[in-house]
Amino acid sequence: MSAARALVTGGGGFIGSNLVRGLLERGDEVRVLDNFSTGSRGNLSGLERDVEVVEGELRSYERVHAAIRGVDVVFHQGALPSVPRSVQDPLTTSAVNVEGTLNVLLAARDERVRRVVFASSSSVYGNSGELPRVETAPPDPISPYAVAKLAAERYCVSFSRVYGGLETVCLRYFNVFGPHQDPTSQYAAVVPLFIAAISAGEPVTIYGDGTQSRDFTYVANVVEANVLAADAAAVNGRIVNVATGSPASVNELADTIGALLDRPVEKRYLPPRPGDVRDSWADVDAARHLLGYEPRVGLDEGLRLTADSLRDAALVRAD
Ligand SMILES: NC(=O)c1ccc[n+]([C@@H]2O[C@H](COP(=O)([O-])OP(=O)(O)OC[C@H]3O[C@@H](n4cnc5c(N)ncnc54)[C@H](O)[C@@H]3O)[C@@H](O)[C@H]2O)c1
Structure with a gap:
């Protein structure tokens, strides 16, 4: 290159x-x-x-x-x-x-x-x-x-x-999701919000029933x-x-973060937000063929790296 x-x-x-x-x-x-x-x-x-x-x-x-x-x-x-x-x-x-x-x-x-x-x-x-x-x-x-x-x-x-x-x-x-994603902004994304809440022993807020799927990408x-x-x-x-190229539900995301941080997870449910899609995950064959792309970092490893970086940046509680 x-x-x-x-x-x-x-x-x-x-x-x-x-x-x-x-x-x-x-x-x-x-x-x-x-x-x-x-x-x-x-x-x-x-x-x-x-x-x-x-x-x-x-x-x-x-x-x-x-x-x-x-x-x-x-x-x-x-x-x-x-x-x-x-x-x-x-x-x-x-x-x-x-x-x-x-x-x-x-x-x-x-x-x-x-x-x-x-x-x-x-x-x-x-x-x-x-x-x-x-x-x-x-x-x-x-x-x-x-x-x-x-x-x-x-x-x-x-x-x-x-x-x-x-x-x-x-x-x-x-x-x-990943390092440098702000958990404190009014429009913060779900991964940093969940890591911050679960680290602090606070409940996570889920819009809808939490079974909606997402393709969380490091x-x-x-x-x-x-x-x-x-x-x-x-x-x-x-x-x-x-x-x-693989889906996880928002409920699963919260549980995975809880297990990673070794913390209990309390989920609070609110009505779905207008504009949000119900399910979202991708076929990545075109990226493989056209770009030679391979998703090298999976969800678990990505979440671990993200939690570490938020702790290092003092954006979530370290204890
Ligand atoms: N984060 C995601 O999950 C996601 C998913 C799909 C697409 N995207 C797209 O990826 C891109 C980066 O997103 P991100 O998550 O890093 O968001 P971000 O808000 O962290 O980054 C956007 C950047 O654009 C700058 N910006 C905003 N308005 C501007 C303006 N008027 N003039 C000059 N700069 C301006 C912001 O200051 C910021 O640095 C965006 O185009 C976003 O729509 C993000």
Whole structure:
């Protein structure tokens, strides 16, 4: 694999900051564009001398254009994630996630970037169709977040068709978890929330009956998929699932974390949240064939690494 000059949008976020480390390890020159709204400079601590940070807004074409100048590959991770946030404020989610992606694509086209790798989401599948989810299934997004991700995906595919020279590939991530995922944010994801609650001896909150399935994917697998997607042949205009490829229920997740931390688990159930899908797990054959991807870190090992990192960062109780 050849080293590149890479831009990671959202590089101060959970997945972006893990990706930045992965790219530096393989010798890439890395620039980050982030407004640090949901991410933080702290996620990049220790890398100040290795990474050029451009603080800026995805909604500004000028800012995005300035950040893209001179790079070969863009890993577009920057977005407002979270389904509940999009239900509360669909307009801002759309502005950042759709217009922001258009700005990235336009600037990439104008600067003759070789490839844009886009962080899409399993949420675009919605509830219809068969499990596991295959990329050829018709999307049926439920939440404003999922609609925005689908629109951004379609822009990526469109740009790869109508503007010669710019390649795009969309990776549909399934429930990513790992180090640098914030358990304290208002829109925190289930894995860090459960680790924090169970460590503190507090009950976990489950929306619905907890039998809903998810394909919890350790972040190192996602980093590897991005690195592979930057160089793989014959992926232009393709959409590829990135996941572990096996389902676990939310109840099972809580019990697995309890066993790992050797703590009792008290589950409190609330009604399902609007916008959430019922079941979500992936067929990862396309990733295997197109990218040479293999999910190397499974759920148990990933949870152990995540719990260790949250303890080290003093984000959960250590006793
Ligand atoms: N975490 C998951 O399970 C998951 C699943 C599917 C898809 N994704 C996608 O992966 C990407 C990364 O998600 P994450 O979980 O690391 O979230 P995150 O919130 O930690 O990272 C997003 C980053 O984008 C930055 N950002 C937000 N709005 C911006 C703006 N207007 N201008 C510039 N920067 C802005 C944030 O500050 C943050 O650093 C997102 O595109 C998300 O939609 C995540």
